[in-house]
Amino acid sequence: MNLQALLGNFALILFILTLATGVVWFLDVFYLSKQRRARADAALAEYDARNARLAADGVPQDTNGRSAIAARLLRQPTWVEYSGSFFPVILLVFVLRSFLFEPFKIPSSSMVPTLQIGDLILVNKFTYGIRLPVVNKKIIEINQPQRGDVMVFKYPKDTSLDYIKRVVGVAGDKVVYRNKKLSINGKDVEYKQLPDYLDEESLTYSKQFEENLNGVAHKILNDQRAPSYVPNPDAFPRKELCTYNSEGFACTVPAGHYFMMGDNRDNSLDSRYWGFVPDEYIVGKAFFVWMNLGNLKRIGSFR
Structure with a gap:
């Protein structure tokens, strides 16, 4: 299929977008988010252990750093965030257009x-x-x-x-x-x-x-x-x-x-x-x- 035919086949483009964003969404839900959670838990455990040692030595604790560490490590990469946001919308359009109603001019x-x-x-x-x-x-x-x-x-x-x-x-x-x-x-x-x-x-x-x-x-x-x-x-x-x-x-x-x-x-x-x-x-x-x-x-x- 040449480029002009591909661009003219909106159904194929929509299918590819649905598949691509869907793969990213499922990958994030079942794998990437768990990896981020594990890294955050390990970093927070280390942070808590360090603060405990500092407290035992009478050193004042950093009370603001914990939430910043969690937010940074749990944040989705931009490409994952955008894919996850667009996937439900693209999927809905794909289903409606493919099986129910399609607009034409x-x-x-x-x-x-x-x-x-x-x-x-x-x-x-x-x-x-x-x-x-x-x-x-x-x-x-x-x-x-x-x-x-x-x-x-x-x-x-x-x-x-x-x-x-x-x-x-x-x-x-x-x-x-x-x-x-x-x-x-x-x-x-x-x-x-x-x-x-x-x-x-x-x-x-x-x-x-x-x-x-x-x-x-x-x-x-x-x-x-x-x-x-x-x-x-x-x-x-x-x-x-x-x-x-x-x-x-x-x-x-x-x-x-x-x-x-x-x-x-x-x-x-x-x-x-x-x-x-x-x-x-x-x-x-x-x-x-x-x-x-x-x-x-x-x-x-x-x-």
């Missing part, structure tokens, strides 16, 4: 209008099963991703990157996208036209629809200027399960995989271009916007 417009650039979202890490951190291996099965879910996953072309898209096809589904309309297993997805969507940055309008996918109603955008076909799809694994033409594409989703698309349909690099998402690349289910510094009204559930 939306970096692009591929999920507009559902998610906006700058949205800070929470991702449920356990709803699709309990996975070991770092290696992302599922150890407990709970639920499977369903059509309509907004899911975070490892980008198949570079697993150091996390992507977020909507699940439109699960294993065995035949996903057809012709003239910018979806059908799943031969059944057309329901659409309801909405007022055009204004992009306030570019001051351009897109066609906006409410799409009902597996009972999940959500908004999507279509850019009428963009072609219906998929330009230059990659040579991704199992590409033979897909066919492309001037009107769009058709793909059959293989076992253990998912077909993902962005809600901003003509401005999203997704499974149409780079292929299917394996189950082992799943990170979790996105479900809540907890902050957007540019628009506090964005806070809340987006389903």
Whole structure:
């Protein structure tokens, strides 16, 4: 793993920090603190014996030195003190982030209008099963991703990157996208036209629809200027399960995989271009916007 990939893998960094501070904490509790205590006891015994001899000779005793000796010898080294202080905090963050909820920031417009650039979202890490951190291996099965879910996953072309898209096809589904309309297993997805969507940055309008996918109603955008076909799809694994033409594409989703698309349909690099998402690349289910510094009204559930 190169340095850039390592820095991009926050879970691995957090795991290493948890392990390192935890080892120091346990070492101090079960070994180093006992050594300091033994050295302090020996020094204090020697100090008390010397004072006893001085008292027998009528020499005044030093009454302040005992506490200073104990404090000096029992004091934790700086590296042990900091490790012990940070370990519980890092451990708590590691457990929460690895098994319960993980925060993400939306970096692009591929999920507009559902998610906006700058949205800070929470991702449920356990709803699709309990996975070991770092290696992302599922150890407990709970639920499977369903059509309509907004899911975070490892980008198949570079697993150091996390992507977020909507699940439109699960294993065995035949996903057809012709003239910018979806059908799943031969059944057309329901659409309801909405007022055009204004992009306030570019001051351009897109066609906006409410799409009902597996009972999940959500908004999507279509850019009428963009072609219906998929330009230059990659040579991704199992590409033979897909066919492309001037009107769009058709793909059959293989076992253990998912077909993902962005809600901003003509401005999203997704499974149409780079292929299917394996189950082992799943990170979790996105479900809540907890902050957007540019628009506090964005806070809340987006389903």
